[in-house]
């Protein structure tokens with residue numbers, strides 16, 4: 001049996017290992033990553049098998065345009081190769097989208113394969129006026145509206161709008177200013 005639960009700090013190591021396995025180092029170069037790095041997700045869900053092993057992950061992130069109009073960016077979504085084809089991804093997606101809707105969010109966007117995400121209601125062509133901080137294949141730039149017409153309010157360049165992750169926040173200096181951590 002698979003349980004979908006909120007991600008806890010104890011899951012982070014296994015989640016990162018699954019993402020490395022699923023996407024490799026290239027995941028850090030993705031344009032979507034520019035909107036996630038250094039931020040906390042709004043939602044983070046984990047699929048656990050009956051031994052407690054993490055077999056799936058999905059997160060959603062707050063993004064906003066220059067006028068402060070907000071949406072949620074979904075990703076990365078990954079399922080353990082040994083569990084694929086058993087609807088774990090389906091359950092993670094539906095749980096994440098239900099939670100987003102229940103909490104009053106108007107839309108979700110992502111960069112991904114339309115043949116997979118169309119089954120959840122995602123479509124291309126809703127984000128023609130929206131850009132990300134890096135290159136994006138428009139055919140893979142997908143949106144889902146929980147509130148009809150919501151994505152027509154989103155325009156121009158999107159920026160990260162989530163809370164800063166204190167684990168990667170700049171270290172404060174004694175003079176009150178702060179410097180970025182060394183790479």
Ligand SMILES: CC(C)(COP(=O)(O)OP(=O)(O)OC[C@H]1O[C@@H](n2cnc3c(N)ncnc32)[C@H](O)[C@@H]1OP(=O)(O)O)[C@@H](O)C(=O)NCCC(=O)NCCS
Pocket residue numbers: 022023077078079080083084085086087088089090091111112113115116
């Ligand atoms: C995509 C992924 C999360 C799906 O998880 P899953 O638990 O196997 O998904 P489900 O069991 O709910 O659905 C499986 C179905 O999705 C299809 N599918 C999987 N990846 C697909 C893709 N990229 N494009 C189109 N269909 C896809 C499978 O062929 C299968 O089809 P079927 O139902 O007709 O047999 C998983 O394959 C994975 O982790 N892949 C590597 C990471 C990745 O590509 N993430 C998504 C980024 S776009």
